[in-house]
Amino acid sequence: MTSTIDFTKRNIRRTPIQAIAASMVMFLTFFALIVFILLAAGSEQALKFFESKPQVIAFFKEGTTDQDVSVIENALKAETRVTKTKYISKEDALEIYREKNKNDPTLLELVTANILPASLEISTQTPQDLGPIAQILEKEPVVSEVIVPEDVVKTLTSITTVIRVVGGAVVLFLMIFAMLVILMIIGFKIRLKRSEIEIMRLLGASSSFIRQPFILEGMFYGLSGGILSWVIVYILLWYFTPFLQGYLGEVNLLPVDPLFMLTLLIWVIIIASLVGGLGSLGAVRRYLKI
């Protein structure tokens, strides 16, 4: 085994340009794969978040009195589908707004309690209950707008599907492309080392002894590209986490769970070894007739 690894190292060292090219192709492939996996996992999480919090928000018109709100609240409490109601007054809304924008004084200066509407947050038993409750609220004359996360869920579902389908197709294409590049590079190296292989055969090298370094070389390209892309994505994710958190609001996706990233790394290692190994195996089968 030591000898096989030595041969592999020598093979890589003696053709550095091909080695860098192969690793870069693998890097790009796995960079795309990891990004699509993170996007898919992120949208999935966001979807779960919205599904786990079935909530309708009704915004009240200007001039709505506490009594109007109490009437609606009491009527809703009588509904078995409603689990909880929470009234957010104009002042509460201002408090929430201030908390969210505490780092931006310009935004705080322009807003007062008067321009923010009061609202009622209604939680239901299941996401299916949201529609009927929204219909009840829309009929109330003091309600100006009703927001149903059902729409958000629908949008997120379609986004997740698109990410899965498009991402899957792109990654599959890149994987086949990477495998072909590895096949081409290893095939080229086999041709380059024809006389060495011939001499090794005459010295009594077994087929596996000759083939293994080429297969390991392909796996090395896969692994180096895969691991490097994981490291880069993790660094980028870590760097942009504070910026992205502002966009995600209540959806608790960031910082990404280290355990999830570790699992992702293990999968990257397995898949990268497979892609590199299969590419070089193809080259060995095609170009190395022993």
Add this chain to the structure above:
Amino acid sequence: MILFENVTKKFGSSQALDEVSFEIKQGEFVFIVGPSGAGKSTLLRILTREIIPSSGKVFVDKIDLMKMKDKEVPNLRRKVGVVFQDFKLLDDRTVFEQVALALEVRGKKNDEIEKGVEHILKLVEIWDKRNLFPKQLSGGEAQRTAIARAVVGKPDILLADEPTGDLDPKTAWAVLQLLNEINSWGTTIVMATHNQEIVNTLKRRVITIKKGKVSSDTKEGKYDLS
């Protein structure tokens, strides 16, 4: 050790060997002589199973090469060392690495490889050239490297295909002395050659091949193609 029984080899319509039979015992030093294209190299290549005879039987150490499975060929080649006229050295490896390769393919450990290579390079007197590449070697040094590589794994048989063909007479004699010494360890040597002087001086067994047939097989033979 080596047994050829009515071996015939055809390449398309041309016949390289025609009903060749002979036996070589362990420890013998045998010259295979004959004009160019007589079938000498074909005979040697059959012994390493690079090519398979069209008919007949070939045994090496009682193993029937005709019935040998492909996966058993490496084991045969570890028993049969080969030296070529053009040395077949690898341009990008040092003398030490060339010789170490023969032990690496046998799966030897690093310390065994280092000891084995040092021992053989000292024996063939090129230890001081161990870090040089083939282009930095003279013809004699290159052939010594090739011989060291062929015998470092202690094969039972050493096949030498025109090993002195590209060397000046003085270097050729030095190489032959080395082969003689290897033979004295008990290694069977089969050497195909055109070098009349060497064959006549050494007075070893000579098998003469003409047009693919054994025309003579004499114990203390001479180079005679008439």
